[in-house]
Amino acid sequence: MSNAATTRGGAVRPTRSPLWIVERGILALLTVVVFAGFAIHSPVMATNANIANILVQTSYLAIFAAAQALVIMTRGFDLSLGSAVSTVSILCALTMTTLAAQGAGVSAVLAGLVVALAAGGAIGGLNGFFVAWGGINPFIVTLGSMNILLTLSTTISGGFPVAPLPEAFRALAYAEPAGIPLSVLCAALALVGLQIALSRTVFGRAVLLIGSNARATIMGGMAYRFHLVSAYVVCSALVGLGAFLMTARTGSGEPNLGGNLTLETIAAAVLGGIRLRGGQGDMLAPLLGAVFVTVLSNGMNLAGIDGYLQGVFLGLVIIAALSLDRLRSKASA
Amino acid sequence: MLLQATGISKIYPGVTALDRIDFDLKAGEVHVLFGENGAGKSTMIGILSGLRSPDSGSLAVNDRPVRNLDPQKAREMGIAAVFQEFSLVPSLSVLDNIFLGREITRFGRIDRRAMARRARVVLDELGYDIPLHAMVAGLSRAHMQMVEIAKALIVDACVLILDEPTASLTDSEADQLLAVVHRLRERGVGIIYVSHRLREIRALADRITVLRSGTLVGTITGVDATEERLVEMMTGRKIDALFPEMRHRPKEVGLAVEGLSLADGRLTDIALTVRRGEAVGIAGLVGCGKSEVGRAVFGVERLSAGRVTVGGRAVRPRSPRQMLREGLCYFPSDRNAEGLALERPIVESCSMAALDLPHLGGSGWLRRSAENARVAEAMKRLALRPPAITAPVASLSGGNRQKVMLGRGLLRDLDVYIFDEPTVGIDVGAKVEVYRFIADLVEAGAAVLIISSELPEILALSNRIYVMHEGRIVRELEGKDATEANVLTGFFGREERAHAPAAHAAGAVEVRAWA
Numbered sequence: 001m002s003n004a005a006t007t008r009g010g011a012v013r014p015t016r017s018p019l020w021i022v023e024r025g026i027l028a029l030l031t032v033v034v035f036a037g038f039a040i041h042s043p044v045m046a047t048n049a050n051i052a053n054i055l056v057q058t059s060y061l062a063i064f065a066a067a068q069a070l071v072i073m074t075r076g077f078d079l080s081l082g083s084a085v086s087t088v089s090i091l092c093a094l095t096m097t098t099l100a101a102q103g104a105g106v107s108a109v110l111a112g113l114v115v116a117l118a119a120g121g122a123i124g125g126l127n128g129f130f131v132a133w134g135g136i137n138p139f140i141v142t143l144g145s146m147n148i149l150l151t152l153s154t155t156i157s158g159g160f161p162v163a164p165l166p167e168a169f170r171a172l173a174y175a176e177p178a179g180i181p182l183s184v185l186c187a188a189l190a191l192v193g194l195q196i197a198l199s200r201t202v203f204g205r206a207v208l209l210i211g212s213n214a215r216a217t218i219m220g221g222m223a224y225r226f227h228l229v230s231a232y233v234v235c236s237a238l239v240g241l242g243a244f245l246m247t248a249r250t251g252s253g254e255p256n257l258g259g260n261l262t263l264e265t266i267a268a269a270v271l272g273g274i275r276l277r278g279g280q281g282d283m284l285a286p287l288l289g290a291v292f293v294t295v296l297s298n299g300m301n302l303a304g305i306d307g308y309l310q311g312v313f314l315g316l317v318i319i320a321a322l323s324l325d326r327l328r329s330k331a332s333a
Numbered sequence: 334m335l336l337q338a339t340g341i342s343k344i345y346p347g348v349t350a351l352d353r354i355d356f357d358l359k360a361g362e363v364h365v366l367f368g369e370n371g372a373g374k375s376t377m378i379g380i381l382s383g384l385r386s387p388d389s390g391s392l393a394v395n396d397r398p399v400r401n402l403d404p405q406k407a408r409e410m411g412i413a414a415v416f417q418e419f420s421l422v423p424s425l426s427v428l429d430n431i432f433l434g435r436e437i438t439r440f441g442r443i444d445r446r447a448m449a450r451r452a453r454v455v456l457d458e459l460g461y462d463i464p465l466h467a468m469v470a471g472l473s474r475a476h477m478q479m480v481e482i483a484k485a486l487i488v489d490a491c492v493l494i495l496d497e498p499t500a501s502l503t504d505s506e507a508d509q510l511l512a513v514v515h516r517l518r519e520r521g522v523g524i525i526y527v528s529h530r531l532r533e534i535r536a537l538a539d540r541i542t543v544l545r546s547g548t549l550v551g552t553i554t555g556v557d558a559t560e561e562r563l564v565e566m567m568t569g570r571k572i573d574a575l576f577p578e579m580r581h582r583p584k585e586v587g588l589a590v591e592g593l594s595l596a597d598g599r600l601t602d603i604a605l606t607v608r609r610g611e612a613v614g615i616a617g618l619v620g621c622g623k624s625e626v627g628r629a630v631f632g633v634e635r636l637s638a639g640r641v642t643v644g645g646r647a648v649r650p651r652s653p654r655q656m657l658r659e660g661l662c663y664f665p666s667d668r669n670a671e672g673l674a675l676e677r678p679i680v681e682s683c684s685m686a687a688l689d690l691p692h693l694g695g696s697g698w699l700r701r702s703a704e705n706a707r708v709a710e711a712m713k714r715l716a717l718r719p720p721a722i723t724a725p726v727a728s729l730s731g732g733n734r735q736k737v738m739l740g741r742g743l744l745r746d747l748d749v750y751i752f753d754e755p756t757v758g759i760d761v762g763a764k765v766e767v768y769r770f771i772a773d774l775v776e777a778g779a780a781v782l783i784i785s786s787e788l789p790e791i792l793a794l795s796n797r798i799y800v801m802h803e804g805r806i807v808r809e810l811e812g813k814d815a816t817e818a819n820v821l822t823g824f825f826g827r828e829e830r831a832h833a834p835a836a837h838a839a840g841a842v843e844v845r846a847w848a
Contacts, residue, residue: 200701202694209685212674219633219671220685220741221657279676 019328023273024288031292038299045302052181058294059187060249061264063242065272065286066191067235068265073198074231075211075278076131076138081239081265082258083149084123088243090153092116093162093253100166109169113244120240121233123149128232132225146262153255162253172248183245190238195283207231211278260311263318268293270321275328293317334396335360335523336381336412336492341390343376343547350376352547353390358492358523363514363537365555366527368544368567369760371730374527377544378494381525382414383407394492413490415481417497417758423470428452430469431484455483458516460509475502475619482510486517493517494525499533500758503619503786511536529760531560543567568762575765579772581796583608586645587780588661588749590630593639599625600804603639605782607749612771612781614795616788616820622804623784624666627751631663632656644748657686662747664738666754666784672738675727679717680708682726683737687744711740716766732763739770750774751782756790768794792817800824 039045064081071078092112099108123145130141175182198204206227209217218224247253270276271292272285296317300310336358343351351373358364366374379385381392383402392399394410407414421430428448437447449465456463461479469477482498495514499507514524514537528534534541538555543566550566586606593603600622607613615623628634630641632650641648643659650656653663665671673682684704688694693704708722715736717729726737735755742750752771756764771794775781785791791798798815800808800823808823810816 200699202688202697202699205681205685205688205694205699209674209677209681212677213670215671216674216682217685219631219653219663219665220682221652221654222685222688223654279674 020273023328024284027271027273027288027292031288031295034292034299035295038295038303042299042302045299050298050302054291054294054298056181056183057298058290059181059183060242060246061261061268061294062187062287062290063183063190063238063245064261065265065268065290066187066194066283067238067242068262069269069272069274069281069283069286070194070207070231070238071138071235072266072269072274072276073207073211073278073281074228075214076228076231077142077266078127078232078235079139079142079262080123080127080146080149081142081235082260082262083146083153084120084236084239085243085246085258085261086153086255087123087149087156088116088119088240089247089250089257090157090162090253090255091119092240092244093165093247094156096165096169097162097253100164105166105168108166109172112169113241116240116244116247117237118240120243121237124233124236124239125229127236128229131232132228157253157255159255161250161255163251165247165252169248170251172245173251183249186241186245190241191283191287194234198282203227203230208279208281211280213279260314263314264293267314267318267321270325271317276322276325277329334358334393336525337393337396338377338381339391339393341377341380341387341392343373343380343385344388349547351380351387351544352549354544354547354549356381356542358525360491360523361518361521362539363518363524363526365534365538365541366525366544367529367534367541367563368550369730369732369762371546372544372567373547374544375496376547378414378416378496378525378527381407381492382412382494408488411489411491412494413485413488413492414494415485415496415498417500419477419481421469421477421480421484424468426466426468427463427472427480428465430480431455431487433484435488451487452483455486459483459486459513461506473620475506478502479506482513490522492523492525494527496527497529497758498526499528499530507533529758531563531761534558534563535560545569564761567760575761575768576790576793577765577769577772579612579775579794581611581775582778583611583796584778585609587643588630588782589640589642590626591640593626593629593641594637595625595629595804596635596637598804599634600629603629603806605799605806605809607780607782609748609780610775610778611796612775612783612794614791614798615782615784615801616786616791616798616824617801618824619786621801621824623801624753625804626801627663627753627782627784628665630656630751631661633663654689657745657747658689660746660748661751662686662742662745662749663751664742664753664755666757668734668738673726673734676725678723679712679726679729679737680705680722683708683711683722683740684744686741690745693744707744708740711743712736714743715740715770730760730763732759732766735759735763735767739767742774747779749780749782751784753784754786755783756785756787788817788820792820 035045044050068078068081092115095115096108096112099111127141127145130136131138172182177185198207206217206222209222210224210228214224243257246257250257268289269286272287272289274281274285297310300313334357338354338356341351341354354377356377366377368374376385380387383404383406386401392402422433428445431452432448437444439447452465459479459482461483463476463479469480478498485493498510502510511533518524526537535558538558540552540554541558542552543550545567585608587609588607591604594601603626615626617623625634629636630650632652632655636650641650643661646659648659669675684693693700705722712720712722717733717736726734729737755767771781783791783794792815795815798810798820799806800810800820802824810819
């Protein structure tokens with residue numbers, strides 16, 4: 001999708017290095033190898049049902065990874081992503097259970113969506129405010145908000161899942177408009193939308209330029225703070241959308257729905273080719289990265305690898321991804 | 334022969350950076366490596382200092398062939414190098430930086446007193462007065478450059494490579510450095526000196542090797558090196574005059590500043606005017622506040638007082654965005670840090686200051702074909718080389734990077750242009766083009782303010798000159814009064830003291846001015 005969006009209109013792009021193509025090729029190949037490896041071990045892996053399952057799982061991660069990628073492109077970071085997912089899940093679930101108890105149906109779901117997007121946007125707004133106006137390192141800002149949100153989600157929910165949710169809402173998890181699962185559709189729209197924003201709008205240009213040289217964007221008269229805050233708001237609103245969809249799938253508001261998501265999104269984005277130093281990247285990266293991470297964790301589940309051990313593998317993948325990032329910086333230096 | 338390189342070639346994908354270059358260095362000589370940006374000088378000294386390995390050719394040090402030279406080996410053989418890119422650790426002190434990786438130890442512990450003694454000797458020899466315990470992060474660029482040089486000289490080097498060592502030094506600091514180079518040469522050290530500055534070359538060079546686009550144009554002796562000959566060898570064409578003919582026709586006031594002071598006290602009570610159709614210069618030593626004037630007017634510094642009018646409209650400068658809309662553009666002196674997004678395509682760095690205009694991106698959507706067309710046009714006018722605007726800025730030489738930044742001035746309607754050190758670190762060919770650009774703006778009726786430490790540039794381009802000292806304007810010179818001597822006396826403060834310490838210092842500086 002990203003290729004279509006970037007080559008249309010005789011667009012000007014940085015000349016793509018062979019490295020770029022090689023990297024993506026290697027990641028795709030690696031994904032296939034991992035998939036095949038697990039499929040040999042557990043034949044269930046390659047069934048249609050499981051592939052459909054991987055597709056759906058990938059769609060959630062792709063939304064979150066795209067959000068993370070957008071912030072990383074500004075030379076930022078969103079460590080609060082996972083706990084924002086949990087908080088949004090609790091908040092939108094509470095909205096819906098409250099309204100549903102008063103007899104509202106579809107309108108309760110809509111209200112839940114609005115709350116999810118608004119809560120997400122607000123979280124991003126605060127993160128962005130402290131980064132852009134406060135001039136505080138995004139790592140520190142989002143580390144702080146991560147802890148605040150973690151406490152918030154467990155306190156509000158009392159540590160228990162929020163249920164029961166309206167039937168109309170839970171049905172979203174199995175809705176397939178035009179035969180495509182809703183989450184896949186949302187992910188596709190989000191990725192295409194962000195790619196178009198990156199390559200065709202002033203906002204997208206600003207995101208990449210800020211990541212490359214924030215000082216230059218200020219001296220060059222760009223609305224630096226506005227665009228930087230917007231990047232965080234868009235990121236977290238997307239996180240809100242993803243959390244909403246994931247809540248429908250789990251069937252209840254979960255105080256720890258975010259779990260490993262922060263690390264998974266960073267791993268997916270960086271594996272896909274987003275440089276941590278910012279100023280570069282497209283939306284193909286979080287997509288490819290999300291496919292890889294999902295295939296890996298799906299395969300490990302089917303192979304019966306212990307959940308805690310899976311964390312070890314994920315950790316190794318992240319370290320590998322960050323080493324790759326170092327290598328890339330060196331190669332282009 | 335101290336150092337001999339024969340048939341050195343280096344090929345990067347798509348570019349032959351060096352094509353069979355021969356180069357040698359005798360003990361006790363200064364051998365200048367001269368050429369435009371991108372000529373291959375950096376690659377050459379990279380190879381000679383072991384940072385890069387040649388694809389073909391051979392190296393010999395002290396007549397012994399050397400294979401697979403690396404920085405470690407080079408250092409052991411007494412080859413020391415000072416590059417333009419600083420290799421200092423900002424969070425460490427000057428002393429720790431000088432001895433980084435070569436600490437003097439005593440019973441296994443770092444012996445700071447011995448280190449300090451040794452460092453003092455070297456710094457005194459250099460004539461540099463830098464507190465040894467200051468953090469490098471807090472130093473000016475000039476001081477950092479001095480620390481770099483001290484770091485290279487702390488070991489006894491037989492070959493010293495200096496890559497544009499005076500680029501960020503003031504004239505008197507540069508003079509000290511030149512004196513040091515002379516002394517090292519007398520001690521038998523062989524010095525490879527990379528520079529654009531013709532004056533320095535004339536003062537120092539025993540031999541000069543000129544490179545152009547990776548090929549060896551020739552090696553000549555210092556005696557034969559006239560300015561014309563060097564420029565011709567470097568560019569491959571004759572440059573008639575460095576400075577363009579320009580006619581100032583001052584009309585109504587374009588920029589007026591009154592009573593401007595900065596909240597932190599770096600500027601006090603600045604008053605100046607720039608009329609449309611004239612270029613006005615601000616001269617002064619490094620740190621006199623001349624750069625801050627441009628920055629303050631552009632909305633980058635916090636003002637405590639002052640009135641600014643642009644094109645007759647009173648404005649309160651708050652941000653570059655606002656000032657660009659008011660019709661004023663400031664081009665910062667440090668283009669890499671403040672002007673350009675190096676890894677992004679050229680077109681993006683050039684157009685960023687105009688994306689709020691309706692025909693480029695005012696709606697929030699980029700009009701990319703219009704953007705490309707406008708940038709291509711601007712880059713054509715500024716003679717960007719190579720003219721591919723989709724390449725990353727980082728692939729360009731200093732002069733071409735400068736053109737990318739200056740191209741902004743052509744993308745929107747502006748009344749006032751402020752150039753801060755417009756030719757720092759760019760080659761002569763690009764300088765000529767930048768000067769031509771400035772002259773064209775002036776003749777088209779723009780108000781131009783030039784802030785520069787290159788005195789000849791100020792003298793040649795300005796209709797009037799303001800001289801600054803310690804955050805104040807101390808002189809305004811016009812017409813016959815706008816002479817080098819008058820500007821120089823202003824550098825050191827008030828007129829009445831001109832004959833005492835200032836005259837002495839001015840004498841030292843004067844000899845360094847261009848022919």
